[in-house]
Amino acid sequence: MESSEIKQLFNDAKAWVLEAGKEMRESVNKPYQINTKTDHKDLVTEVDQETEKFFAEHIRKKYPHHQVLGEEGFGDDVSSLDGVVWIIDPIDGTMNFVHQKRNFAISLGIYVEGEGVIGLIYDVMSDILYSAIKGEGAYKNDVALPSLQKGRKLEDSLLGMNNFWSLPNRRVDETGIHDLVRKVRGTRSYGSAALEFAFVAEGIMDAYLTMRLSPWDIAAGIVIVNEVGGLTSRVDGTDINMLEANTVLTCNPNIHKEIVSEFIREK
Numbered sequence: 001m002e003s004s005e006i007k008q009l010f011n012d013a014k015a016w017v018l019e020a021g022k023e024m025r026e027s028v029n030k031p032y033q034i035n036t037k038t039d040h041k042d043l044v045t046e047v048d049q050e051t052e053k054f055f056a057e058h059i060r061k062k063y064p065h066h067q068v069l070g071e072e073g074f075g076d077d078v079s080s081l082d083g084v085v086w087i088i089d090p091i092d093g094t095m096n097f098v099h100q101k102r103n104f105a106i107s108l109g110i111y112v113e114g115e116g117v118i119g120l121i122y123d124v125m126s127d128i129l130y131s132a133i134k135g136e137g138a139y140k141n142d143v144a145l146p147s148l149q150k151g152r153k154l155e156d157s158l159l160g161m162n163n164f165w166s167l168p169n170r171r172v173d174e175t176g177i178h179d180l181v182r183k184v185r186g187t188r189s190y191g192s193a194a195l196e197f198a199f200v201a202e203g204i205m206d207a208y209l210t211m212r213l214s215p216w217d218i219a220a221g222i223v224i225v226n227e228v229g230g231l232t233s234r235v236d237g238t239d240i241n242m243l244e245a246n247t248v249l250t251c252n253p254n255i256h257k258e259i260v261s262e263f264i265r266e267k
């Protein structure tokens with residue numbers, strides 16, 4: 001794809017994200033319907049659904065040949081990454097949207113022939129847009145993010161994760177994770193995977209480790225983290241498959257190998 005076409009896609013995606021975010025800042029304090037999905041912790045609101053519809057409609061009108069992969073089901077039944085695929089999480093951190101009225105994001109990644117080309121993560125209430133175009137660096141609003149600082153050791157690192165890692169787990173031996181938590185300087189848990197990716201890209205967190213995320217949670221974040229020299233893989237170090245759920249480790253390249261080889265013990 002020509003770089004002028006990519007720039008046009010980026011400008012459209014950015015304009016729609018900012019417009020959807022503006023609506024969302026108004027919706028957050030109004031009454032809205034809240035439903036649960038798989039269990040009482042898995043929330044979806046009318047705002048999630050309306051926002052995804054907004055994106056699907058705009059994309060279909062302007063780019064009818066593109067595919068849309070969205071969390072709430074208003075996109076297409078995507079079974080391949082051929083062509084251009086918009087991967088959208090209308091609200092990442094719905095629980096934060098409902099309970100905290102902040103700390104949630106719109107996450108939008110655009111993949112071309114399977115390759116992440118555009119990433120946008122919008123921290124809606126703070127009005128901060130993290131963005132990247134492949135090969136052109138990553139930005140926090142209009143400020144370029146520097147490449148990740150070289151040389152920070154694991155013991156000086158801040159690790160994003162959630163408490164599920166401390167529970168018995170059928171995939172990964174949690175005792176390795178306990179050793180990792182003991183080793184690092186501190187842990188954080190923000191409740192929005194997209195924002196945690198953005199924080200790794202910004203260098204204010206050094207790694208983010210998560211058990212099971214869907215493509216829309218990570219599509220944008222991977223592009224942004226790549227642009228500052230970060231690495232993203234499954235927790236065993238293998239490649240992410242953007243068509244299915246994955247375990248995820250995104251981090252400063254200095255500590256990737258050490259986390260995977262010394263602390264992740266697959267069952």
Ligand code: 2AM
Nearest residue numbers: 041042091092093094095191192193194
């Ligand atoms: P969501 O808000 O879009 O559902 C919370 O720790 C993070 O995990 C959020 O990014 C959240 O995205 C994601 N997540 C993925 N699957 C989830 C689930 N079944 N229940 C709650 N959060 C989930």
Ligand code: CA
Nearest residue numbers: 042043071094
């Ligand atoms: Ca959800």
Ligand code: CA
Nearest residue numbers: 089092093217
């Ligand atoms: Ca999500």
Ligand code: CA
Nearest residue numbers: 071089091092
């Ligand atoms: Ca969501």
